[in-house]
Amino acid sequence: MDKIIVTGGRRLQGEAAVSGSKNAALPILIASLLTDEPCTFEGIPELVDIKTALKLLKGLGVKVEEEKPGSVTLQARGVDKLEASYELVKTMRASFLVLGPLVARFGEARVSTPGGCAIGARPVNLHIKGLAEMGAEIDLVHGYVQAKAKKLKGAKIYLDAPSVGTTENLMMAAALAEGTTVIENAAQESEIQDLAAVLNKMGAGVAGAGTGTIHIEGARKLGGVAHRVIPDRIEAGSLMVAGAATGGDVLVRDMRPDHLDAFILKLREAGVELSVESDRVHVKGDGIKSVDIATLPYPGFPTDLQAQMMVLMSVADGVSVMTENIFENRFMHALELIRMGADIRLEGNRAVVKGVASLSGAPVMATDLRASMSLILAGLVAKGETEISRVYHLDRGYERVEKKLGALGAEIKRVRA
Numbered sequence: 001m002d003k004i005i006v007t008g009g010r011r012l013q014g015e016a017a018v019s020g021s022k023n024a025a026l027p028i029l030i031a032s033l034l035t036d037e038p039c040t041f042e043g044i045p046e047l048v049d050i051k052t053a054l055k056l057l058k059g060l061g062v063k064v065e066e067e068k069p070g071s072v073t074l075q076a077r078g079v080d081k082l083e084a085s086y087e088l089v090k091t092m093r094a095s096f097l098v099l100g101p102l103v104a105r106f107g108e109a110r111v112s113t114p115g116g117c118a119i120g121a122r123p124v125n126l127h128i129k130g131l132a133e134m135g136a137e138i139d140l141v142h143g144y145v146q147a148k149a150k151k152l153k154g155a156k157i158y159l160d161a162p163s164v165g166t167t168e169n170l171m172m173a174a175a176l177a178e179g180t181t182v183i184e185n186a187a188q189e190s191e192i193q194d195l196a197a198v199l200n201k202m203g204a205g206v207a208g209a210g211t212g213t214i215h216i217e218g219a220r221k222l223g224g225v226a227h228r229v230i231p232d233r234i235e236a237g238s239l240m241v242a243g244a245a246t247g248g249d250v251l252v253r254d255m256r257p258d259h260l261d262a263f264i265l266k267l268r269e270a271g272v273e274l275s276v277e278s279d280r281v282h283v284k285g286d287g288i289k290s291v292d293i294a295t296l297p298y299p300g301f302p303t304d305l306q307a308q309m310m311v312l313m314s315v316a317d318g319v320s321v322m323t324e325n326i327f328e329n330r331f332m333h334a335l336e337l338i339r340m341g342a343d344i345r346l347e348g349n350r351a352v353v354k355g356v357a358s359l360s361g362a363p364v365m366a367t368d369l370r371a372s373m374s375l376i377l378a379g380l381v382a383k384g385e386t387e388i389s390r391v392y393h394l395d396r397g398y399e400r401v402e403k404k405l406g407a408l409g410a411e412i413k414r415v416r417a
C-alpha cells in the first residue's frame with residue numbers, strides 16, 4: 001500500500017487547477033444506461049472511483065471508449081447483464097445508482113446493497129422506497145435488491161432526508177418513466193443540477209433541480225449527449241484550505257465559487273482573505289480565527305469539507321464547535337489529528353476544537369477519502385514529517401493531489417509499496 005510523506009512548514013504559493021467533479025461524474029456516467037445512443041463526457045477525472053464506475057458499466061455490457069484523458073464515450077446498446085455485484089457495490093457505494101436507470105430502461109435489475117461504511121450506516125431505504133412508489137416491485141434477496149417494473153410510472157415522492165444519491169437514482173428512473181415525477185425535499189447539490197442538465201440534453205424534462213422540488217417529465221426514449229462535468233467543489237475547497245492553513249498565497253482556478261458559497265463565507269468569517277471571481281478564488285491565509293461550523297445539506301456547509309476545515313480550526317485562534325449533521329461517524333480524522341497535537345474533544349456529533357500554536361508531524365492512518373485529505377493538510381502545517389498510510393482512500397477522489405500540492409511548493413512525496 002502506498003504512503004504519502006509530507007514535510008510541513010512550507011507556505012504554499014502559486015496556482016492550482018481544479019479537476020472535474022467525482023460526485024458529478026459518477027451519476028452522469030451511469031446515466032448513459034438510459035439510452036442506446038453514444039454519450040460523450042468531458043472533464044472526467046482520473047480516479048479510482050471513476051475506474052470502478054467504468055468497470056461496472058463495462059460489466060453490464062456498455063461500450064466504453066476513453067479517447068483522451070478526461071474524455072469518455074459510453075454506449076449502452078449491448079447491455080446484457082442487469083446486475084451490480086456485491087464486490088463492486090461494496091467498494092463504491094455510488095454503484096447502487098445503476099438500480100433506477102436499469103429498471104427504468106430494461107424493466108428489471110439486481111443490485112447488491114452496499115452495507116455499512118466508515119463514515120456512517122448509509123442505508124439505501126429511501127432509494128428503494130422511491131422506486132417502489134414509482135411502481136417497482138422490490139424484493140431483498142441474499143443481500144441484493146431485486147426490482148422489477150414493466151414500466152415505471154411517474155409519482156409524487158417525498159424524501160425523509162434530502163439524500164443526494166436517492167435524488168439522483170430517482171431522477172434517472174423518472175427520466176424514462178411514464179408521466180411526471182415530483183421529488184419533494186430533494187437534494188439541491190450542484191451535482192444534482194449537473195445531472196439534470198445531462199438528462200435534459202438526453203431529452204427528459206427536468207425542472208427545479210437545485211431547489212427542494214424537482215419535476216421530471218419522463219420520455220419514451222432518451223438520446224445521446226455531449227457534456228462537460230462541473231469542477232470538483234470539494235477539491236477546490238480542499239486546495240483553498242491548503243492555502244489558508246499554511247499562511248499561503250494560492251490561486252485556485254478552473255472552479256465554480258458559486259458552488260461553494262457557504263464554505264467561502266465561513267472562510268471569510270475565519271479571517272481568510274479571499275478574492276473571488278467567476279471561475280477562481282485567490283486565497284491568502286494569515287491570523288485564522290476560530291468559527292463554529294455545522295454541516296448541512298446543500299446549500300449548507302458541506303460535510304465533505306468538514307475534515308479539512310477541522311485542520312484549519314486546529315491551528316486557529318480560539319475555540320470552534322464543529323457539528324456533523326449528515327453522517328453519524330465522520331470524525332475519525334479527529335483522532336489522528338489529536339495524535340499530531342490538535343486539541344479536539346469529541347462529544348457525540350460535535351467536535352470542540354481549541355486552536356493550538358502548531359501541530360507536530362506523526363505517522364497517521366487515513367480512514368476515508370476526506371479524512372485522508374485532512375491528514376495531508378495537517379501534514380502541510382505540522383512541524384516535521386507526517387507519514388500517511390492507507391492513501392488508497394485518497395486515490396478514490398483526488399486527482400494527482402501530490403503533484404498539485406507539490407507545484408504549490410509543498411514538500412510531499414508518494415512512496416510506492
Ligand code: EPU
Pocket residue numbers: 023024026093094120121122123124125126127128161162163164165166187191303304326327328369370397
Ligand atoms: N440516507 C438514508 N437513507 C437513504 C439514503 C441516505 O438514511 O436511502 C442518509 C445517509 O445515511 C446520510 C444522509 O442520508 O446520513 C445523506 O446521505 P446521501 O444519500 O445524501 O449521501 P450519498 O448520496 O450516499 C453523496 C456523496 C458523498 C457526500 C454525501 C452528502 C457521491 C458519490 N457521494 O453521498 O460524498 O458526503 O452525498 O453530501 O455523490 C465523498 O465524496 O467523500 C462522499 C462521501
